[in-house]
Amino acid sequence: MDFLSLFSIFVLSVFVGFYVVWGVTPALHSPLLAVTNAISSVIIVGGLIAAVASKGLIDFSSTMGLIAVLLASVNIFGGFMVAQRMLAMFKKKK
């Protein structure tokens, strides 16, 4: 993709992020943070691309990719579960 379309996506997503997160009830800040954190591990996509590229062989680049996949998947599973636990706590309080 050319620079301009990538940059447009970046600018638009800045606005989306701003308006979506603006005005959240303070009580929901922690779960929101947890979910945002879990979503940020979408970086796993980059790791997968690096890991798959070597077609099953292990070279430097795919090792880097595998480490990235490992770290990011800790965060994917852990992050969403933490968010779920927080939300469960929130429901009980209500």
Place this chain on the structure above:
Amino acid sequence: MNTTIIGFAYLLSGVLFILALKGLSSPVSARKGNTYGMLGMAIAVATTLVGAGSGLELSSYTNIIIAVAIGGLFGSILARKISMTALPQLVAAFHSLVGLAAVFVAIGAYKNPGAFFDGGIISTGSMIEMSLGLAIGAITFSGSVIAFAKLQGLVSGNPLVFKGQHLINLVIFLGILVVYIFVMLSTLNIWADIDFGYLLGNSFGLMLLVGSFSALGIYFSSLTNQPIIAAILSFIALFAMGVLSTYFASDPNHWFHYISLNNHYQSFTRGVIDSSDVIYFILFIATFLTLTIRRLDSDRLSG
């Protein structure tokens, strides 16, 4: 797999992520939001595996499956077992892993550009993007580690300050810039012959020019409390210094040619460092900085 379908799948997961964040803004929809997030992540991962690995056998996924299994198990156990009060610092600790993962992805992409970019050539734009990704990943990692330490009570909750902190931050910031520029130039150097002396001379001249402009601007800012007036004054003065020499072009011996900043910059653009030009710029900067200091001193002493 068709690239259009892959594109749409990524778009779908992006939309699901936005819905997840939006859902988290109200208690009623919060749980639904979390589910959207998981769904979006699953679609993103599945699409990447199907898209990137077209024509691969299952065995090439073994490594990935093992990595995900270890990571997932570790993350799940941590998330389940840890006490409720420790959840915030757990989020911080998890987040540091994302930063680290981004760093590894950037390194992997740099060493094997064929997997990430068409034709295996890293364009300048991608190079900037990768460098930024690397730096932001590293900052995310260290920032999250400190956030974790603070929440865990390992470090006091007060802002971390130490002597010369701003100076060190400035040096780190400038250092990152210098490293980027160096990496970009050396990447370019593979394909093209770069005249580094010429480049250095030019940058040096540009630095002096910027310094002179800033010194004049600072002086005019010290004269007035109105930012607009200071801006307009500086602009007019710099415009005069820069452009008026073309007005006197018919008379090459006119005194104005000697004070024009542009004329003194000319030799640098040809890669020549002329000591008289350097001295002129340094004198210019020193004069206006001294005037500014005098001006601020007199303000302080009288007021």
